Amino acid sequence: MIFPLLSGMILRAGYLSSICNDGPSTNITPAEILKKYNVDIDEKFTDNQKWAILHAVYRVGSRLAEKRNKNESAADAFKNVYSAVHFQLGCGDDCRSKDKNGKPYGNEGGAFSSGWQANNGNGYFLIKIGTMVDDGGMRGTIHMVHELGHAYDYAMGDISRKGSMPDNVFTRDSLRPNGYWYNGIFTADKTVLGWQMHPPKDGEDDSRGETFADIFVAWTFNAWNTNPDNANAVTAAQGWMP
Numbered sequence: 001m002i003f004p005l006l007s008g009m010i011l012r013a014g015y016l017s018s019i020c021n022d023g024p025s026t027n028i029t030p031a032e033i034l035k036k037y038n039v040d041i042d043e044k045f046t047d048n049q050k051w052a053i054l055h056a057v058y059r060v061g062s063r064l065a066e067k068r069n070k071n072e073s074a075a076d077a078f079k080n081v082y083s084a085v086h087f088q089l090g091c092g093d094d095c096r097s098k099d100k101n102g103k104p105y106g107n108e109g110g111a112f113s114s115g116w117q118a119n120n121g122n123g124y125f126l127i128k129i130g131t132m133v134d135d136g137g138m139r140g141t142i143h144m145v146h147e148l149g150h151a152y153d154y155a156m157g158d159i160s161r162k163g164s165m166p167d168n169v170f171t172r173d174s175l176r177p178n179g180y181w182y183n184g185i186f187t188a189d190k191t192v193l194g195w196q197m198h199p200p201k202d203g204e205d206d207s208r209g210e211t212f213a214d215i216f217v218a219w220t221f222n223a224w225n226t227n228p229d230n231a232n233a234v235t236a237a238q239g240w241m242p
Ligand SMILES: [Zn+2]
Pocket: 146, 150, 198, 209, 210, 213
């Protein structure tokens, strides 16, 4: 009885190795896959950062395809909404703090969605990355989804600022609170931004856009506030995304 089992295993191993030898190229890069989405990325990003961008683009494209319900692939839904997106490594003064006279200081931090860049009748959304959260992984992915949320805001006509977002949606109560789960224990560590990438700071004039981008994260991942006290806010936000 041992012999047929062994030979089966050997055959199977041979079959697998022939798949590896004859199958599609195994060194396909994130940049190559991203071309299907009309997304291009700077070569200087690390591999971890590139995979996080791809993961974010794929998740947003999948969610848009589901919402639009036009039998599109994730890539087609993404292209039909954004047309094209460029992720640039390096952000300059747009990712530095500003003093009260508007003079930038300190190191580059975070990212900046620069909106639509016209380019000879074509164009693209430009997302400039100073630093990516965790340099990739799941939180880096969520960070990139947040930036794509800003671009979606612009793509839909600056909807966070131009009033089409009702007040019962325009609330952070729908968002999953910051913090993290580890071994079944929730730690409400305010220094860890998991599902909210950018809580509003005092006096910040762009917080409508930041609330929108964080609601976009919740919408993309279907990750909403689980506290029953916030059920009304969650229901309003879930049904709203244009
Ligand atoms: Zn933001």
